[in-house]
Amino acid sequence: MKKDIILAGVGGQGILSIAATIGTAALSTGLFLKQAEVHGMSQRGGDVQSNLRISDREIASDLIPQGKADMIISVEPMESLRYLPMLSPDGWLVTNTKPYINIRNYPEMDKLMAEIEAQPRHIALDADEIARQMGSPKSANMVILGAASPFLDIEYSSLQDAIRSIFRKKGDDVIQVNLDALEAGRNFTTGKLNSRT
Amino acid sequence: MQKLLLLGDEAIAQGAIDAGLSGIYAYPGTPSTEITEYVMHSKEAKSGKVVASWGANEKTAMEAALGMSYAGKRAMVCMKHVGLNVAADAFVNSAITGANGGLIVVAADDPSMHSSQNEQDSRFYGKFALIPILEPGNQQEAYDMVHYGFDLSEKYGIPVMLRITTRLAHSRSGVALKESRTQNEIRLPENLRQFILLPANARRQYKHLLTNQAAFISASETSPFNKLTDHKDKSIGIIACGLAYNYLVENFAGHEVPHPVLRIGQYPLPEKMVRDLYDSCDSLLVLEDGYPIAEELIRGFMNNGKPVKGRLDGTVPRDGELNPNIVARALGLADTRGRDIPAIVSSRPPSLCKGCPHIYSYNALNEALASLSKGRVFSDIGCYTLGALEPFDAINSCVDMGASITMAKGAADAGLVPAVAVIGDSTFTHSGMTGLLDAVISKSPITVMILDNATTAMTGGQNSAAVGKIEDICLAIGVEKEHIRILNPLQKHHEENLRIMMEEIAYPGVSVVIPRRECIQTAARRLREEKKKQETSKAEA
Ligand code: SF4
Numbered sequence: 001m002k003k004d005i006i007l008a009g010v011g012g013q014g015i016l017s018i019a020a021t022i023g024t025a026a027l028s029t030g031l032f033l034k035q036a037e038v039h040g041m042s043q044r045g046g047d048v049q050s051n052l053r054i055s056d057r058e059i060a061s062d063l064i065p066q067g068k069a070d071m072i073i074s075v076e077p078m079e080s081l082r083y084l085p086m087l088s089p090d091g092w093l094v095t096n097t098k099p100y101i102n103i104r105n106y107p108e109m110d111k112l113m114a115e116i117e118a119q120p121r122h123i124a125l126d127a128d129e130i131a132r133q134m135g136s137p138k139s140a141n142m143v144i145l146g147a148a149s150p151f152l153d154i155e156y157s158s159l160q161d162a163i164r165s166i167f168r169k170k171g172d173d174v175i176q177v178n179l180d181a182l183e184a185g186r187n188f189t190t191g192k193l194n195s196r197t
Numbered sequence: 198m199q200k201l202l203l204l205g206d207e208a209i210a211q212g213a214i215d216a217g218l219s220g221i222y223a224y225p226g227t228p229s230t231e232i233t234e235y236v237m238h239s240k241e242a243k244s245g246k247v248v249a250s251w252g253a254n255e256k257t258a259m260e261a262a263l264g265m266s267y268a269g270k271r272a273m274v275c276m277k278h279v280g281l282n283v284a285a286d287a288f289v290n291s292a293i294t295g296a297n298g299g300l301i302v303v304a305a306d307d308p309s310m311h312s313s314q315n316e317q318d319s320r321f322y323g324k325f326a327l328i329p330i331l332e333p334g335n336q337q338e339a340y341d342m343v344h345y346g347f348d349l350s351e352k353y354g355i356p357v358m359l360r361i362t363t364r365l366a367h368s369r370s371g372v373a374l375k376e377s378r379t380q381n382e383i384r385l386p387e388n389l390r391q392f393i394l395l396p397a398n399a400r401r402q403y404k405h406l407l408t409n410q411a412a413f414i415s416a417s418e419t420s421p422f423n424k425l426t427d428h429k430d431k432s433i434g435i436i437a438c439g440l441a442y443n444y445l446v447e448n449f450a451g452h453e454v455p456h457p458v459l460r461i462g463q464y465p466l467p468e469k470m471v472r473d474l475y476d477s478c479d480s481l482l483v484l485e486d487g488y489p490i491a492e493e494l495i496r497g498f499m500n501n502g503k504p505v506k507g508r509l510d511g512t513v514p515r516d517g518e519l520n521p522n523i524v525a526r527a528l529g530l531a532d533t534r535g536r537d538i539p540a541i542v543s544s545r546p547p548s549l550c551k552g553c554p555h556i557y558s559y560n561a562l563n564e565a566l567a568s569l570s571k572g573r574v575f576s577d578i579g580c581y582t583l584g585a586l587e588p589f590d591a592i593n594s595c596v597d598m599g600a601s602i603t604m605a606k607g608a609a610d611a612g613l614v615p616a617v618a619v620i621g622d623s624t625f626t627h628s629g630m631t632g633l634l635d636a637v638i639s640k641s642p643i644t645v646m647i648l649d650n651a652t653t654a655m656t657g658g659q660n661s662a663a664v665g666k667i668e669d670i671c672l673a674i675g676v677e678k679e680h681i682r683i684l685n686p687l688q689k690h691h692e693e694n695l696r697i698m699m700e701e702i703a704y705p706g707v708s709v710v711i712p713r714r715e716c717i718q719t720a721a722r723r724l725r726e727e728k729k730k731q732e733t734s735k736a737e738a
Contacts, residue, residue, distance in 0.1 A: 041655065047545040
């Protein structure tokens, strides 16, 4: 088993919370893990990414080779496309559709969506809206993770356990909100996949 | 065995704590900052009374570490690569004095300049100072090398450099810990003149350092971090330094590399191992992150032996960080790059946070200078360097820590009057104070804006040595009291701030303007921590 994942977003959007959840789940099942993060200047509202690698065998490189990533998980639509050179020809693109606009020349939304729709294997959802409707706008990242979960090759229950352990100190309510967000994202993707077949 | 998921930086910190560290000194700088922060937050370090402190700059940090080593205890000093330029005087001379307690100098390089103004390779400094260098290839080695490095340092009485790069510093992986060992007791050098570099003594010490070079090379030949592995295909032999080895292995996922490989983790280069590889192969490929230092050494001046490929002949790009694909191309393997980035994707440079005090300082400064020709603002290193970008376009230089003030002085000497310097509070106490003294002595017509946000913001909000001291420092240096002006960088004070700036820019001597408001990131963190404290004290009551 090997999953190479690019996590993408804008500095400050907290992509590392997704990485931490996958990482905790992977370690609890005895997998190897390497995770390269971006610290420093880009964290001030610039584009950020993290290379997350999990495998049942020892991992050599901290960086995923270009064209070998199994998945791009992005919390921002334009950022999801920035890492296409990393994605393998049969990899999945899972992205939030809610734009984060802090630059003047942000592309027009319909053109951006057309590019995303043109990707052979993609899941695009407005995670912010889903999280807002559930009354927990802060858990959009967990919605995205849920939407990516069917492709992860990690037991769903391990992801749930990871959320329980990460948010342990914050109490049962916070845990439940995040579990629900994870579930909502997962349902979105399974719905999409079922409607296709 | 206990395994922790650690960043490369954190592995070094934990390694130091477990190897009997007594003191760690640093000035924050990406990608090295997390090493010292980790020790500062470690309960083990606290209970062992390990000293962990930010120095005013890398030179003071290096000297404090040397002082601790003099007293016989184990010390570590951490900096980013350009910080070593600042510490260079102390660093190079510490090789001549030698170490007493184990001394490790961590230099964190930044190939591809993710957060830096250059990609200089610290291994050159290590070679220049004639000391051993360790270069970990993964997080586990980063941990293990600290223990090993302290032993090496104490065995030969020599500072040891630990060279890492951004990729390892900020990448996480599982690390198995060793038993921890106790700290050293105070034990002064046997020869109390060892650290006196008066010429007669320095000559003796230097000869001793030169004599030790052969021992350093033979330590490299037997080092557990240098390995020569033989394989069938001898058309090419590969030398892979540090992380480059991982990228090499990645390209043969699951299979062995078909060529003989010499993996390097300790310098000076193991001459015999390199010679054996060279003799047994038709050509060599050198893979190293940073400058082609190993490649240059192996190639030599005459370059008339077998082909040596690497960064110098274009097999590997001359600049930038290595990755698996660059290594694949160098080996003639297929490139796996995926689809291109669609043209509609715009670049997203970093920017000042919403509400950042610097925004209002730059808005006022731009307006204050609007009637003058452009190109007279010399800036420095920190969040405010982002004033170079849209929408501010407010500064004209960013070179090294402290250069704003001295470059403004030089430009004013040349006749560019008025000239303005923009520097942060922490950068000011790091390397700006001496330049201000120069300007005061020559009565230069410059205005120095010290943007005081009460923290070292760019690296994540470490304590700033300048807090509460800036006016006193400026006064003591000789800036006139009536030309030290403090303002609050907020939109509602814009008119007043503008007026003050214009007055001081018009003054034909040294003036200092201090826009003062806390960084909103540190302020938010402080409020969160205060709230937490209140809650816990409530819960306890
Ligand atoms: S971290 Fe602080 S100083 Fe830096 S841009 Fe943000 S608010 Fe400004």
